[in-house]
Amino acid sequence: MLKRVVESTETVGDVVFRQIRQDIISGALPPGAKIKLEQAKERYSISVSSLREILCRLTNENLVIAEGQRGFEVSPASRKELIELADLRIVLETHAIGLAFAAGNLEWEGQIVAAHHKLAAAEKNLLAGDASRTIDWVRYDWEFHQAIVSACNSATLMTTLSSVFDRFLRYHMLAQSFRGKAVVDDHKLLFELAIKRDVEGAREVVRRHVQSGVEHVLKSGRIP
Known part of the structure; x- marks a missing residue:
């Protein structure tokens, strides 16, 4: 965030x-x-x-x-905490997806479209080797995931997810590398599934997306 x-x-x-x-x-x-x-x-x-x-x-x-x-x-960084945060993020985000997809309206869809447009632009620059856009990607990544679940109508759920998301993000910043095309493809697919309101499809993408993030961080060798 x-x-x-x-x-x-x-x-x-x-x-x-x-x-x-x-x-x-x-x-x-x-x-x-x-x-x-x-x-x-x-x-x-x-x-x-x-x-x-x-x-x-x-x-x-x-x-x-x-x-x-x-x-x-x-606070120190550890493999144990990374895995715990990943599990918690999956639980929170997949639950919020079900609520948001049921309640979302046309304005909600517009927010998702705008958020994905900005994220995709930042990711295009990162894939082209422009590492100076990393800070943009960090912001737009959260804005995109936040937009998708924003119609869940639960301030407590959104606040908790935001905190977990940031703590999980800290590990990606420590890894000091962008995950590449795979993460871009995940975001594009998640965008499409959100617009279709495919709850189970979107949940599966989030599970895979988060778990592949854990694998990427651990492969960096920067986490004890």
């Missing part, structure tokens, strides 16, 4: 929370990195007390570990 647009109603704490979260997911703050409060205070231009509150919020998503008096560190 990795939201980057600052809303006018956001507080400074909200903005810094998102910045730190984004830095963890993108790998700018790598797994196991110590978060030194004095240094982080300068980096993010926020008070130590507010920083502590933000880091405590991030512990709720298992992105940060609180070490008592020793401070905080970025």
Whole structure:
């Protein structure tokens, strides 16, 4: 997901929370990195007390570990967590697909069309070797998957899926490579199945899509 647009109603704490979260997911703050409060205070231009509150919020998503008096560190990456996140994403996303396909309207279909158009454009550039578009792909990938399930009418389900999606995405950022044509084909097929409202077909694509993502990350050799 990795939201980057600052809303006018956001507080400074909200903005810094998102910045730190984004830095963890993108790998700018790598797994196991110590978060030194004095240094982080300068980096993010926020008070130590507010920083502590933000880091405590991030512990709720298992992105940060609180070490008592020793401070905080970025949660480690592991094969076990990757597999657990993949399983959870499949459960949440396939359930949301059933709800969304039953309730979606013409406006919902339009959102899917627009989201896939942007994603396909970013993927075309990545396949052509333009790695500078990776950050676009990260954003558009979530927007596409989010659009497909957005008609599920469950804010709790969407919030939980968003968190799991981002934590799963962190592993792909650590792998430091794009999956190539196979992921592009998955997205094209998922788009077509969504427009047809083929629930079981879309669910099967998501299962395969997520599991192949796990295999790609593990093959990178960058996860313990």
